[in-house]
Amino acid sequence: MYDDILLPVAPGKSANDAVPHARSLAERYGATVHVVSAVDTLEHTLSGPRAGAFAERVEAGAQRRVETVTEELTDAGVDAVGSVIHGEPLRVIANAIEDTGADIVVMPTHTRTGLQRVLLGSVTEKVVRTSPVPVVTVPMSDEEA
Numbered sequence: 583m584y585d586d587i588l589l590p591v592a593p594g595k596s597a598n599d600a601v602p603h604a605r606s607l608a609e610r611y612g613a614t615v616h617v618v619s620a621v622d623t624l625e626h627t628l629s630g631p632r633a634g635a636f637a638e639r640v641e642a643g644a645q646r647r648v649e650t651v652t653e654e655l656t657d658a659g660v661d662a663v664g665s666v667i668h669g670e671p672l673r674v675i676a677n678a679i680e681d682t683g684a685d686i687v688v689m690p691t692h693t694r695t696g697l698q699r700v701l702l703g704s705v706t707e708k709v710v711r712t713s714p715v716p717v718v719t720v721p722m723s724d725e726e727a
Contacts, residue, residue, distance in 0.1 A: 584611040588684035590675050590705075591619050591651050593644035593666075600720040601651055604688040607718075608660040616682040617651045617664040619644040620674035641666060671705045676712065684715055691719040 589604040608615050621637075621644050648664035655662035667674045679687065691706040710717045 584608075584613045584685040586682050586684045587613050587615045588675070588678055588682055588687045589615050589617050589651070590671070590678075590687070590689050590709075591617055591647050593619050593621060593640050593647055598651070598690050599722050600688045600690045600718075601654065603718060603720050605655055605658055605660055607686065607688065608655070608662075609658075613685075614661040614663065615655050616678065616684060617648050617655070617662060618674065618678045619648050619664075619666050620671040621666055621668050622670050622674075672708050672712075675705070675709055679713060679715060686715055687713055687717045689717065689719060690722045692722055 584607055587604050587607055589600060591598055591601075604615050607613060621641050644666045648666055652662045652664035665678075667678065669677075675687070675689075678684065687709060689706050689709065691704065706717075706719055710719065
């Protein structure tokens with residue numbers, strides 16, 4: 583049923599309750615998990631010496647996170663590949679669904695409500711609305727994120 587699972591991860595975050603869910607699905611269906619992190623830094627629009635340093639830190643954090651999750655999955659016996667892609671997260675995820683041939687997306691969702699939800703938006707909510715494949719959302723508290 584599922585051959586390829588897309589697992590978006592945020593740069594620099596340590597918690598992601600979606601990882602065990604992706605692992606469970608991959609184990610059950612013998613699927614490959616594609617771990618992807620979007621790096622959207624405005625590097626090309628900001629000026630000054632700190633802009634480049636900030637972009638490098640974000641990208642390094644994304645690379646570490648992808649490597650950590652990919653290693654965790656591989657150690658559990660799951661086929662996993664990872665990549666860091668530059669761009670706006672929603673677009674990166676949409677392109678990754680197509681590029682990897684993902685049959686399902688597994689990603690965390692925060693428990694924000696009210697004004698905080700309106701102001702911050704939700705990449706996960708947008709993915710749910712626009713994805714051509716099923717999306718499994720895993721609730722996370724803001725404290726874990």
